[in-house]
Amino acid sequence: xxxxxxRNMRRGGMNLHNKAVRGNLIHAPVCGQIEALxxxxxxxxxxxxxxxxxxxxxxxxxxxxxxxxxxxxxxPGQYLLPGLVDLHVxxxxxxxxxxxxxxxxxxxxxxxxFPLEARYEDVGFAAEIYGRLxxxxxxxxxxxxxxxxxxxxxxxxxxxELCLQRGQRALVGRVAMDHPQTCPAFYRDASAALAAxxxxxxxxxxxxxxxxxxxxxxxxxxxxxxxxxxxELLQLLGALATQTGCHVQTHCSEGDWEHQHVLARTGQSDAxxxxxxxxxxxxxxLAHGNFVSAADMDLIxxxxxxxxxxxxxxxxxxxxxxxxxxALDRGLHVGLGTDIAGGASPSVLENARHAVTVxxxxxxxxxxxxxxxxxxxxxxxxxxxxxxxxxTAGGGAALDLxxxxxxxxxxxxxxxxxxxxxxxxxGVTADDDAADVLQKIIYLVQRTxxxxxxxxxxxxxxx
Amino acid sequence: xxxxxxRNMRRGGMNLHNKAVRGNLIHAPVCGQIEALxxxxxxxxxxxxxxxxxxxxxxxxxxxxxxxxxxxxxxPGQYLLPGLVDLHVxxxxxxxxxxxxxxxxxxxxxxxxFPLEARYEDVGFAAEIYGRLxxxxxxxxxxxxxxxxxxxxxxxxxxxELCLQRGQRALVGRVAMDHPQTCPAFYRDASAALAAxxxxxxxxxxxxxxxxxxxxxxxxxxxxxxxxxxxELLQLLGALATQTGCHVQTHCSEGDWEHQHVLARTGQSDAxxxxxxxxxxxxxxLAHGNFVSAADMDLIxxxxxxxxxxxxxxxxxxxxxxxxxxALDRGLHVGLGTDIAGGASPSVLENARHAVTVxxxxxxxxxxxxxxxxxxxxxxxxxxxxxxxxxTAGGGAALDLxxxxxxxxxxxxxxxxxxxxxxxxxGVTADDDAADVLQKIIYLVQRTxxxxxxxxxxxxxxx
Numbered sequence: 023x024x025x026x027x028x029r030n031m032r033r034g035g036m037n038l039h040n041k042a043v044r045g046n047l048i049h050a051p052v053c054g055q056i057e058a059l060x061x062x063x064x065x066x067x068x069x070x071x072x073x074x075x076x077x078x079x080x081x082x083x084x085x086x087x088x089x090x091x092x093x094x095x096x097x098p099g100q101y102l103l104p105g106l107v108d109l110h111v112x113x114x115x116x117x118x119x120x121x122x123x124x125x126x127x128x129x130x131x132x133x134x135x136f137p138l139e140a141r142y143e144d145v146g147f148a149a150e151i152y153g154r155l156x157x158x159x160x161x162x163x164x165x166x167x168x169x170x171x172x173x174x175x176x177x178x179x180x181x182x183e184l185c186l187q188r189g190q191r192a193l194v195g196r197v198a199m200d201h202p203q204t205c206p207a208f209y210r211d212a213s214a215a216l217a218a219x220x221x222x223x224x225x226x227x228x229x230x231x232x233x234x235x236x237x238x239x240x241x242x243x244x245x246x247x248x249x250x251x252x253x254e255l256l257q258l259l260g261a262l263a264t265q266t267g268c269h270v271q272t273h274c275s276e277g278d279w280e281h282q283h284v285l286a287r288t289g290q291s292d293a294x295x296x297x298x299x300x301x302x303x304x305x306x307x308l309a310h311g312n313f314v315s316a317a318d319m320d321l322i323x324x325x326x327x328x329x330x331x332x333x334x335x336x337x338x339x340x341x342x343x344x345x346x347x348x349a350l351d352r353g354l355h356v357g358l359g360t361d362i363a364g365g366a367s368p369s370v371l372e373n374a375r376h377a378v379t380v381x382x383x384x385x386x387x388x389x390x391x392x393x394x395x396x397x398x399x400x401x402x403x404x405x406x407x408x409x410x411x412x413x414t415a416g417g418g419a420a421l422d423l424x425x426x427x428x429x430x431x432x433x434x435x436x437x438x439x440x441x442x443x444x445x446x447x448x449g450v451t452a453d454d455d456a457a458d459v460l461q462k463i464i465y466l467v468q469r470t471x472x473x474x475x476x477x478x479x480x481x482x483x484x485x
Numbered sequence: 486x487x488x489x490x491x492r493n494m495r496r497g498g499m500n501l502h503n504k505a506v507r508g509n510l511i512h513a514p515v516c517g518q519i520e521a522l523x524x525x526x527x528x529x530x531x532x533x534x535x536x537x538x539x540x541x542x543x544x545x546x547x548x549x550x551x552x553x554x555x556x557x558x559x560x561p562g563q564y565l566l567p568g569l570v571d572l573h574v575x576x577x578x579x580x581x582x583x584x585x586x587x588x589x590x591x592x593x594x595x596x597x598x599f600p601l602e603a604r605y606e607d608v609g610f611a612a613e614i615y616g617r618l619x620x621x622x623x624x625x626x627x628x629x630x631x632x633x634x635x636x637x638x639x640x641x642x643x644x645x646e647l648c649l650q651r652g653q654r655a656l657v658g659r660v661a662m663d664h665p666q667t668c669p670a671f672y673r674d675a676s677a678a679l680a681a682x683x684x685x686x687x688x689x690x691x692x693x694x695x696x697x698x699x700x701x702x703x704x705x706x707x708x709x710x711x712x713x714x715x716x717e718l719l720q721l722l723g724a725l726a727t728q729t730g731c732h733v734q735t736h737c738s739e740g741d742w743e744h745q746h747v748l749a750r751t752g753q754s755d756a757x758x759x760x761x762x763x764x765x766x767x768x769x770x771l772a773h774g775n776f777v778s779a780a781d782m783d784l785i786x787x788x789x790x791x792x793x794x795x796x797x798x799x800x801x802x803x804x805x806x807x808x809x810x811x812a813l814d815r816g817l818h819v820g821l822g823t824d825i826a827g828g829a830s831p832s833v834l835e836n837a838r839h840a841v842t843v844x845x846x847x848x849x850x851x852x853x854x855x856x857x858x859x860x861x862x863x864x865x866x867x868x869x870x871x872x873x874x875x876x877t878a879g880g881g882a883a884l885d886l887x888x889x890x891x892x893x894x895x896x897x898x899x900x901x902x903x904x905x906x907x908x909x910x911x912g913v914t915a916d917d918d919a920a921d922v923l924q925k926i927i928y929l930v931q932r933t934x935x936x937x938x939x940x941x942x943x944x945x946x947x948x
Contacts, residue, residue, distance in 0.1 A: 117912060117916075119925070119928070120911075120929045121917065121921050154912075158910065312853055313853045334842075337843075342852060343852070345853075379797075379801070380800075380846070382800055383843070383846055383851055388843075388846055389850075389861065397805060405587040447583075447621065447932070449580060451580050453580075461583060461587070462582070462583040462584055465582070465829035466829070470908050
């Protein structure tokens, strides 16, 4: 028991925090390590911030919270985990989730993705789709999402408003893309100046949204990727990043075509070019990064920027596997992204599982006709502990936000996993230790196992 | 309308078949092609065999079936698909699903798998676990499963009995493994003769199970894999296969260790050695086959044997990706296996999805530092149409059973997918054609979308 808590108790419970949750907790504050607390107690203050995490449950304190109706007690077979952080979501692409993945990237973009995104000029359409998307992500335990919207300011603002209404922590970008040679006439910004002006307006409007205090939704400067933006636009957005200190998101070295295109146009890699444009900051998140070099990693690390590893998507639309092990060993900020709809799953846990899978395949290689030692990249694997950190605390650190773990000062963003939910695949046995429980959760949890979700102490989903 | 049906109708409906299902059907009778029938009618006879598939719905005929209470009509948003075929399940490993996958194969086997399998000496334990497994597989749409049980005859028979009771089409093997150098003392057959005798007894007992007419459950000759069996045992089991004509299952060229071990011991590959032992037949299913050569494929093709491709498992416990494209191009019999618990999913659809994924990764390779053309195996990809065929008709053909498609003479083994089920991720839109619907089903269906399952015309699962 801490000194502060002891003081509270001496005061006869008058200084109790707002609410408390009691049960078995599993989290991963440090990459590669998990911590499990049995029958622990988390105290949460009025602002939704974790005040204390007690490794046991003092009976009188629990009774005090229970008497006020302010205690949630987990049942046997239930586990409290940090909410999941999705670092890369194309919100408008939700209707094409699971579709057209048999097409090459150019046809996927031109025949499906861009025509779909263009429809968000209709704010009513946007409201319908975005509402369903937010509900779907919350139901999958995603308490924080970093969203690409579209080039339409009203629809992008609608996404921010809906996140605020539904209580999802969100970072939302109005997409900027003005390059006449790579963006279709039916879906691009009319000029660099217009795109930058609308981005500036969008930032102001999101920051001023009624109810957005304490901040739940942040605006994000969002050049789609270098090939889709003129140099003029990239310069304007880089200046805006410097002026505002806002988050930045873009794609970086995703596949062969993009990587080579940027090299040919700028004479340097995505990461280097972004740094020159002023777009590589502590609050930048780069989606993918499959083709980053060691020098790129140094640049990214020096800036403190983050990488959104999107393993499900990368198995389709990239041309190689992200060097995750190397990035972790350098201490880069890395988290996970679903990359809806390049990735055909709305679940960060499915991406955590697939992050382990593709790291194993990167290590082993794919072609049995080659000698065992030279098929893949030796030592490339990660395990479920690292994958879970990526999905939670790693994602939080990449966003420079106090989320993703159960510790004082962090937001109470959490999900309750129930192995006894109907239709459950999760079968924890008496032989399983906490690490086994977590591994089974990562591999077997379905949406129906996620019984409750909280963001900033507020319950935002319940089955 | 067919001539036969017209005759039935002329007889005033007296000769109507047993029951009928009306709705939108999707199946894949030919590898790489899908067929969708809107508002079709399937007529099913008393033995659970499909009598007719009508591309439209004659009103009077539907009314006749409806009047008898013998018509199931699908609602909008529901789709009828063939039941799924799982060609490789280690039934006793179900409790460790999703666990210990961070360990290397030898520790996975010796510390977890073999000690767990040894517990099935207790038939009560077996009954409890096997019952839950069968329920789980049926709920995931698996209408036919090819099971490895354990070395225990009573528990293996219990698995066969439970499949029969619950109505799952099943092929069950009492595992034979007698090699003292590779099998632990606590879990191996005492001698080759004993293992062969018990296999012979098991075959007779399964064939004689009360109620197993028409045959729903088949016995399978099951040498675990060459390293676990002495030459004497393999010879005895090969002779038994010739005498009985029973199905055979074993592992084949799964990873580096096993492949090299067999080469060193027998001087030839698994496939060649199995052929010499008389174990490579039209009714043999080889699990994995990741390291098969072109010559092995010729042998397998000449025998008409099948391969159980287990992509989820292979990403962990194999060391390369199965050359699926090459196998399909040669016309080999190939289907999918979950490989519970080497594969951490009970879902054949998840394996279908992952079969596409790993084929894309085999094509692309994993290491961006290599030149684009030499990272992987060009042309290796399959698409969702081929994956769905593998999961249904391909699996049926591999087993030499009339299952996996909607055609007269085939068993009515089917699942009803409901996109409007609670907690659904499946969002079919007005823009989606039948191929899009199927692709979304493969990527997004969860267990809760599988609303009903039939085997041989009998409904065996309903949410």
